[in-house]
Amino acid sequence: xxxxxxxxxxxxxxxxxxxxxxxxxxxxxxxxxxxxxxxxxxxxxxxxxxxxxxxxxxxxxxxxxxxxxxxxxxxxxxxxxxxxxxxxxxxxxxxxxxxxxxxxxxxxxxxxxxxxxxxxxxxxxxxxxxxxxxxxxxxxxxxxxxxxxxxxxxxxxxxxxxxxxxxxxxxxxxxxxxxxxxxxxxxxxxxxxxxxxxxxxxxxxxxxxxxxxxxxxxxxxxxxxxxxxxxxxxxxxxxxxxxxxxxxxxxxxxxxxxxxxxxxxxxxxxxxxxxxxxxxxxxxxxxxxxxxxxxxxxxxxxxxxxxxxxxxxxxxxxxxxxxxxxxxxxxxxxxxxxxxxxxxxxxxxxxxxxxxxxxxxxxxxxxxxxxxxxxxxxxxxxxxxxxxxxxxxxxxxxxxxxxxxxxxxxxxxxxxxxxxxxxxxxxxxxxxxxxxxxxxxxxxxxxxxxxxxxxxxxxxxxxxxxxxxxxxxxxxxxxxxxxxxxxx
Numbered sequence: 001x002x003x004x005x006x007x008x009x010x011x012x013x014x015x016x017x018x019x020x021x022x023x024x025x026x027x028x029x030x031x032x033x034x035x036x037x038x039x040x041x042x043x044x045x046x047x048x049x050x051x052x053x054x055x056x057x058x059x060x061x062x063x064x065x066x067x068x069x070x071x072x073x074x075x076x077x078x079x080x081x082x083x084x085x086x087x088x089x090x091x092x093x094x095x096x097x098x099x100x101x102x103x104x105x106x107x108x109x110x111x112x113x114x115x116x117x118x119x120x121x122x123x124x125x126x127x128x129x130x131x132x133x134x135x136x137x138x139x140x141x142x143x144x145x146x147x148x149x150x151x152x153x154x155x156x157x158x159x160x161x162x163x164x165x166x167x168x169x170x171x172x173x174x175x176x177x178x179x180x181x182x183x184x185x186x187x188x189x190x191x192x193x194x195x196x197x198x199x200x201x202x203x204x205x206x207x208x209x210x211x212x213x214x215x216x217x218x219x220x221x222x223x224x225x226x227x228x229x230x231x232x233x234x235x236x237x238x239x240x241x242x243x244x245x246x247x248x249x250x251x252x253x254x255x256x257x258x259x260x261x262x263x264x265x266x267x268x269x270x271x272x273x274x275x276x277x278x279x280x281x282x283x284x285x286x287x288x289x290x291x292x293x294x295x296x297x298x299x300x301x302x303x304x305x306x307x308x309x310x311x312x313x314x315x316x317x318x319x320x321x322x323x324x325x326x327x328x329x330x331x332x333x334x335x336x337x338x339x340x341x342x343x344x345x346x347x348x349x350x351x352x353x354x355x356x357x358x359x360x361x362x363x364x365x366x367x368x369x370x371x372x373x374x375x376x377x378x379x380x381x382x383x384x385x386x387x388x389x390x391x392x393x394x395x396x397x398x399x400x401x402x403x404x405x406x407x408x409x410x411x412x413x414x415x416x417x418x419x420x421x422x423x424x425x426x427x428x429x430x431x432x433x434x435x436x437x438x439x440x441x442x443x444x445x446x447x448x449x450x451x452x453x454x455x456x457x458x459x460x461x462x463x464x465x466x467x468x469x470x471x472x473x474x475x476x477x478x479x480x481x482x483x484x485x486x487x488x
Contacts, residue, residue, distance in 0.1 A: 007035055007036055007037040008035070008036050008037070008124045009036065009037050009038075009039055009113070009122070009123045009124065010031055010036045010037070010038055010039070010123060010124060010125055010126075010127065011038075011039045011041060011110070011113070011123045011125070011126040011127065012024050012027065012028055012031075012038060012039070012040050012041065012127050012128075012149075013041040013042070013106065013126065013127070013128040013129060013132060013135060014042065014128075014129045014149075014151075015083075015095075015098070015129035015130075015131040015132065016042065016043060016046060016069075016081055016082050016083065016094075016098055017082055017083040017084060018082060018084050019151070019288065019378060019380060020129055020131075020151050021042065021046060021050070022255050022380060023149075023151040023226055023253065023255070023380060024040070024129070024149065024151070025040075025050070025054075025255050026253045026254050026255035027127070027149060027226075027253050028040055028061075028062055029255065029256075030250075030253050030477075032061040032062070034477075034481075036124075037061065037062075037063070038061060038062045038063065039062075039063050039064075039065050039113065039123065040062050040063070040064050040065065041064075041065045041067060041106065041109065042064075042065075042066070042067070043066065043067055043068070043069040043081040043102075044066045044068070044069075044081070045079070045081040045082070046081050046082055047064045047066055050064070051064065065109055067102050067105040067106060067109065068101075068105055069081055069097075069098065069101055069102060070101075071094075071097065073097075073101070074093065074094075074096075074097035074100075074101070075093065076090060076093065076094060076097060080094070088398065092196065092206055092209075095131055096209060098131070098132075099131075099132070099134060099213075102132075103134055103138070106135065106138060107138045107141075110123070110126070110138055110139070110142055110144070111142070114142050114144075122142075122144070123144055124144075124145065124481075124484050124485055125139075125144060125145040125146065125147060125481075125484040125487075126138075126139040126144050126145070126146050126147070127146075127147045127148075127149045127224070128146070128147075128148060128149070129148070129149065129151070130148050130149070130150050130151075130152075130157075130217065131213065133148060133213050133214070133216035133217050133219070133220070134213075134216065136148075136216065136219045136220045136221075137219065140219075143487070144487075145221050145222075145483065145484040145487040146220050146221050146222075147220055147221060147222040147223065147224055147480070147484075148217055148220050148222075148223050148224070149224050149225075149226070150223060150224070150225040150226065151226055151379065151380075152225070152226065152227075152379040152400045152404075153225065153226070153227045153232055153235060153379050153382065153400070153404055153407065154225050154227050154232040154234070154235020154236045154238070154239065154249065155185065155232055155234055155235035155403065155404075155406075155407040155411060156235070156379065156400035156401075156403035156404040156406075156407055157225070157235065157239075157400055157403075158182055158185065158234070158235045158238040158239060158242075158403075159179065159182065159185055159188075159400070159403035159406070160194075160399070160400050160403060161214055161238075161239075161242070162179040162180075162181055162182045162185075162238075163179070163193060163194070163197050164197060164200075164207070164210045164211060164214055165181075165211055165214060165215070166179065166180050166181065167197065167200060167201070167202065167207070168180060168188070169190055169193050169197075169198060170201065170202075175189055175190050176188070176189055177190075181238075181242065182238050184234050184237075184238070185234070185403075185406075186406075186410060189420070191420060192402050192403070192406065192420065194398060194399070194402065195398075217243055217245075218242075218243045218244060218245060220243075220245060221245060221246065221483065221484075221487065222245055222246035222247070222248065222480060222483060222484075223239055223243060223245060223246070223247045223248075224247075224248050224249075224250050224476075224480060225239075225247070225248070225249050225250070225251065226249075226250065226251035226252060226253050226379065226383065227249045227251045227252070227383075228249050228251055228252065228458065228459060228462040228472060228473050229249045229462070229472040229473070229476070230458050230461075230462065230472060231386070231412060231455060231458055231459075232249060232407075234411065235407075236248075236249050246479075246480070246483055248476035248477070248479060248480050249472070249473060249476055250473050250476045250477045250480065251383060251462075251473055252383040252384075252386070252387055252459060252462075252463070252473075254362065254380075254383060254384060254387065256362070266355065266358065266359065266360070267359075267360040267363065269353075269355075270315065270353070270355060270359050270360060270363070270364060271360070271363060271364075271367065273315065273350075273353050274315070274364065274367045274369045274370070275367075275369075276350070277313050277369040278369060279368045279369055279371075280368070280369070280370070280371035280439070280449075281312070281313050281369055281371055282312075282313045282314060282315060282367075282369045282370050282371060283307065283310075283312050283313065283314040283315075283371065283372050283373075283374060283435065283439075284314070284315050284364055284365065284370050284372070284373050284374070284390075285303070285307075285314060285315070285316040285317065285373075285374040285375075286316075286317035286359065286361060286373075286374075286375065286381070287317075287319065287375070287376040287395070287397070288376050288378045288380075288381060294319055294320060294321055294322040294324070294397075295321060295322065295395065295397070296321055296322050296323065297321040297322075297323050297337050298425070299321075299395075299425070299426055300321050300337050300338065301337070301338065301339065302425075302426050302427055302428050302431065303374075303426065303431060304338045304339055304342050305339060305428040306428045306429075306431035306432045306435070307346075307352065307431075308339065308342060308345075308346065309428065309432060310432050310435050310436075311351075312351075312435060312439065313351050313352070313369075314346075314351070314352050314353075315352070315353045315355065315359070315364065316352065316353070316354055316355065317355045317356075317357070317358065317359045317361075318334050318354050318355065318356055318357070319356075319357055320332045320337075321337055324337075332356070334354060334356065361381070361384060362384050365384050365385055365387075365388045365390050366388045370388075370390055371390075371391075371438075371439050372390065372391050372392070372393055372435065372438045372439055373385050373390045373391070373392050373393070374392075374393045374395060374418070375392050375393070375394060375395070376394075376395055376396055376397050376401050377392065377394045377395075377396045377401040377402075377404040377405045377408065377415075378399075378401055378404075379400065379404060382404055382408065385414075385452075386412075386414070386452075386455050386456065386459055387456065387459050387460075388456065389452045389453045389455065389456030390452060391414050391415065391416075391438050391448045391449055391452045392408055392414060392415040392416075393415070393416055393417075393418050393434055393435065393438060394408065394409070394415050394416070394417050394418060394419075395418045395419055395426070396419070396420075402420070405417055405420075412451070412455060413447070413448065413451040414448055414451050414452045414455060415448075416434050416437055416438055416448070418430070418431060418434055462474075
C-alpha cells in the first residue's frame with residue numbers, strides 16, 4: 001500500500017466537460033495539499049486526455065477511475081465523452097444520457113472502494129458535480145458524506161436554479177419581473193431567460209428532469225461553491241435558505257496554468273508580446289474553450305472592426321464562429337471570418353496578436369499590460385479576472401453566464417455589458433464606446449478600475465492561510481472537512 005493510498009480518500013466526480021473538469025482538478029490539487037488522496041472519476045477518453053496533460057508530480061496524488069460511456073447508445077454522435085465538441089442543441093440529451101448510464105458503474109466503484117481494504121480506505125466524502133445530484137443517494141447508501149461542488153458562482157447559480165424551478169416568465173406577461181424566491185437578485189428581463197427555459201412549460205420532460213435534478217441538491221450534506229463569501233453573499237444565502245444544508249464558499253480555487261496545457265511555445269509568445277506593451281494598455285479577448293460559447297460570424301466581424309478602429313493593443317484567442325462545423329475535416333482559417341487584411345495589418349503594426357484556440361489565460365490576466373477582458377463570463381474566467389483585478393466587458397452566451405454578467409455589473413461593479421441575454425447583436429460603434437468607457441480617463445472607468453483592485457484584495461484575503469490569520473475561504477474548507485469527518 002502506497003503512502004497516497006494510506007491518506008484519507010476523497011472521491012471527485014465532475015460532469016463531462018472541460019469547464020467542469022478543470023475546476024475539479026483545481027479542487028483535487030487544493031485537497032491533496034491538505035493531506036488527502038484523491039479518486040478522480042470520469043469516462044475513459046476524458047481520463048486519458050488528463051493523464052497526457054498533467055505533470056507527474058500532480059497526478060501521483062490522484063487515482064483515476066474510469067466509468068464506461070458509449071454516446072452512440074443514446075442517439076448521440078459516436079465517441080463523444082465531453083460537451084466540448086457537442087452542439088448546444090444536444091446538451092440536455094447528453095446530460096440525461098450521462099445520468100442514466102453512469103449511475104450503476106459509479107455505485108459499483110464506491111462499493112469497491114468501501115470493501116477493498118487492501119487498496120484504499122473507505123472515502124471520507126464524495127464530491128460530485130451539480131449535474132450529478134443523484135450521486136448523493138449512492139453515497140448515503142454506503143454511509144458516506146456527500147457534497148455538491150458548484151463550479152460556478154453563488155449569485156449566477158441561484159438565478160439559474162430559481163429560473164428552472166419557478167419558470168417566472170410563464171406567470172407574467174411583463175418584460176420585467178422578480179424571481180419569486182430570490183428577489184434580492186433584482187429585476188430580470190425576458191431576454192435574460194435562457195432559451196431552453198424560455199421555451200419550457202411545467203409538464204415538459206426537460207423541465208421535469210431539470211427540476212428533479214436541482215431539487216435533489218437538498219438531499220446532499222453540503223454545497224460548496226467556487227466563490228468567496230464577502231463578494232458573493234447573496235448567492236450563498238439563497239442556497240442556505242433554499243436547501244437547508246451546509247453551504248460554503250471555498251474559492252477561488254484555480255488550477256495553475258502549467259497543469260492545463262503543454263503549449264509552452266504559445267505561452268512564451270503571448271507573454272513576450274505582452275512584455276513589450278505599456279501597463280493597462282491591452283484588451284484581452286477570449287470566449288472560453290467550448291463550442292457552445294462561439295460567437296457568430298457577424299459578431300466576430302463587428303468585434304474585429306471595433307478593435308481595429310479603437311487603436312488599442314489587443315490579444316484575441318480566436319476560435320471558429322458558431323457557423324463553422326467543428327466536426328468537419330476542414331481547416332479553420334481565421335482570415336475567412338475577419339475583415340480583409342485585418343490579421344496581417346495588426347500583426348505588422350504589433351498592435352494585435354491573434355492566437356488560435358488556446359492561450360495561457362491565467363498568465364495573461366496576471367500581466368500588468370492587460371487593462372480589460374472581453375469575456376463570455378464563464379465562471380472560471382470571471383474568477384481569474386477578479387483574482388487579478390481586471391475589469392470585464394461581458395458578452396455572455398448561455399448557462400450561468402448571463403447571470404454572472406448581471407452580478408458583475410450590478411453587485412460587484414467591475415463590468416460593463418456589451419450585450420444582454422443570449423440572443424443579441426453587437427455593433428462596432430457600441431463596442432468602441434464601451435472599450436473607451438472602461439479604459440479611458442472618465443469617472444466611471446476610474447471607478448470600475450478602482451473596484452476591480454478592491455475585489456482583487458478581497459480575493460487575496462479570502463485565500464490567506466497564515467498562523468495568525470485564516471481567510472473566509474480557508475476557514476470554509478476546514479469546516480467542510482470537519483463536517484465530513486464527523487459522518488465518516
